[in-house]
Amino acid sequence: MTSSEPPPLVALRGRQRIAPFALVRVGDTAAAAEAALAGAVPMGGGVDLVDRMKFGERIERLMPLSGLALGGVEATEGGLRIGATTTYAALAESAEAARLAPAFARLVGGVANPRIRMKGTVGGSVMSQKPNFDVWPALMALGADLVFADGDGEARLPAAALAPDERRLLLAVEVPAGADARFAFDRSLRPIVSVFAGREAATGALRLAVGCAHQRPLLLRLAAGETDVAAAAAAALPPPKSDGLASSTYRRRMVGVLAARLARILPGPDAAS
Amino acid sequence: MTLTVSFTINGAPVSTAVHPETVLADVIRDEFQLVGCKVGCDQAVCGACTVLVDRIPMAACSTFAFEAEGRDIVTIEGLARPDGTLSAVQRAFLDVQGFQCGFCTGGLILLVTALLERDPDPDRATITDWLGSAVCRCTGYLAIIEAVETAARLNREVAA
Numbered sequence: 001m002t003s004s005e006p007p008p009l010v011a012l013r014g015r016q017r018i019a020p021f022a023l024v025r026v027g028d029t030a031a032a033a034e035a036a037l038a039g040a041v042p043m044g045g046g047v048d049l050v051d052r053m054k055f056g057e058r059i060e061r062l063m064p065l066s067g068l069a070l071g072g073v074e075a076t077e078g079g080l081r082i083g084a085t086t087t088y089a090a091l092a093e094s095a096e097a098a099r100l101a102p103a104f105a106r107l108v109g110g111v112a113n114p115r116i117r118m119k120g121t122v123g124g125s126v127m128s129q130k131p132n133f134d135v136w137p138a139l140m141a142l143g144a145d146l147v148f149a150d151g152d153g154e155a156r157l158p159a160a161a162l163a164p165d166e167r168r169l170l171l172a173v174e175v176p177a178g179a180d181a182r183f184a185f186d187r188s189l190r191p192i193v194s195v196f197a198g199r200e201a202a203t204g205a206l207r208l209a210v211g212c213a214h215q216r217p218l219l220l221r222l223a224a225g226e227t228d229v230a231a232a233a234a235a236a237l238p239p240p241k242s243d244g245l246a247s248s249t250y251r252r253r254m255v256g257v258l259a260a261r262l263a264r265i266l267p268g269p270d271a272a273s
Numbered sequence: 274m275t276l277t278v279s280f281t282i283n284g285a286p287v288s289t290a291v292h293p294e295t296v297l298a299d300v301i302r303d304e305f306q307l308v309g310c311k312v313g314c315d316q317a318v319c320g321a322c323t324v325l326v327d328r329i330p331m332a333a334c335s336t337f338a339f340e341a342e343g344r345d346i347v348t349i350e351g352l353a354r355p356d357g358t359l360s361a362v363q364r365a366f367l368d369v370q371g372f373q374c375g376f377c378t379g380g381l382i383l384l385v386t387a388l389l390e391r392d393p394d395p396d397r398a399t400i401t402d403w404l405g406s407a408v409c410r411c412t413g414y415l416a417i418i419e420a421v422e423t424a425a426r427l428n429r430e431v432a433a
């Protein structure tokens with residue numbers, strides 16, 4: 001380029017480069033489960049993955065899950081089973097979800113925007129384990145299970161027990177019957193803090209899942225009959241992060257405030273059945 | 274490594290060689306010269322690169338080209354009829370001046386096209402929810418909301 005030429009306009013386009021990767025194509029869920037264990041990275045909607053790759057994360061082998069029979073929302077004996085590749089939009093519009101988990105469906109129908117909701121999947125949202133994403137902490141508060149491919153079968157894990165280095169393919173999530181009636185959330189301070197609350201049917205204990213405040217969302221449990229939920233939640237919380245958005249002190253206090261509000265509107269243990 | 278992807282773009286069947294890491298926006302702009310697909314934030318946030326993939330609005334900046342295999346892609350260049358007649362949404366944006374600098378407009382028009390295909394008579398809450406998929410730094414959105422309502426009316430008049 002000579003000095004008389006104008007500078008290339010491309011600098012205005014904000015293009016991030018994605019490092020090369022190999023595409024892994026699989027024909028069925030069993031092959032996908034095996035490939036995932038062997039290090040292929042599953043891709044649901046790719047919303048989170050593409051973003052991470054543009055910010056420099058290197059992925060050697062990428063495995064799209066589209067085309068596999070991993071989507072769908074169905075009523076089961078235990079509650080509601082949501083396939084891992086179900087998009088937010090499909091879940092929010094599902095008649096089964098509206099019937100069996102209306103509060104959770106309302107949450108999912110209100111995150112991000114319609115364009116993202118038509119691409120992002122429930123499985124991708126959970127497995128990204130990002131602190132600001134809503135589905136995983138919501139599932140923790142609901143007492144939901146994650147269903148992974150495991151050998152020839154399935155393995156169930158409470159949502160809160162998901163390990164940071166989980167490599168198995170997520171097949172579905174399962175919301176227990178009745179849990180949604182004792183579930184509420186407050187995202188009004190997102191992305192500073194978000195709180196998802198669920199009342200345990202048998203014990204009346206309060207499950208509080210806290211998003212945005214730590215490296216990963218986390219779950220607190222307050223015994224039934226706790227009279228000062230705000231103080232108890234704030235005291236039980238591991239040190240929240242401080243960043244340009246808010247201090248650790250503010251986050252801790254707000255978790256307490258939101259938790260107390262949610263506890264007031266959740267039905268008590270008597271209304272559980 | 275390259276792979277061949279085949280899809281239709283604005284009605285025309287095409288095949289092209291891409292790398293796995295190529296995003297759809299690059300193919301649309303660089304290969305097919307359809308530069309109405311703008312890359313703004315490059316993070317699936319601003320919506321300027323929105324195209325319709327099987328009539329679903331998607332951020333082309335954050336969709337891999339291989340995801341287009343077998344699908345039907347529509348860009349802003351493909352909305353008007355071959356004789357130049359604008360779609361109802363395009364006309365509505367023009368009539369009420371639902372744009373200023375125009376950078377977000379192509380993506381917005383495709384987004385609103387998808388909205389009205391799903392919900393021909395959306396209420397304000399639905400419109401604002403959908404407009405959350407796009408960022409406009411010029412208008413303050415009121416003119417855009419008016420454009421959506423005008424387009425819905427134009428569609429109804431055509432149907433009547």
Ligand SMILES: Cc1cc2nc3c(=O)[nH]c(=O)nc-3n(C[C@H](O)[C@H](O)[C@H](O)COP(=O)(O)OP(=O)(O)OC[C@H]3O[C@@H](n4cnc5c(N)ncnc54)[C@H](O)[C@@H]3O)c2cc1C
Binds near residue numbers: 119
């Ligand atoms: C503009 C914008 C606004 C947003 N707002 C919100 C918001 O308000 N609330 C919110 O919660 N989120 C929000 N998000 C984030 C979005 O919801 C997530 O990026 C999306 O849900 C991720 O889903 P995905 O299917 O695209 O995941 P992918 O990108 O496909 O995958 C994410 C991770 O999960 C892994 N993975 C995917 N599927 C499986 C599986 N079946 N088994 C094992 N691992 C798997 C992948 O390997 C990857 O590590 C927003 C995103 C954008 C761009």
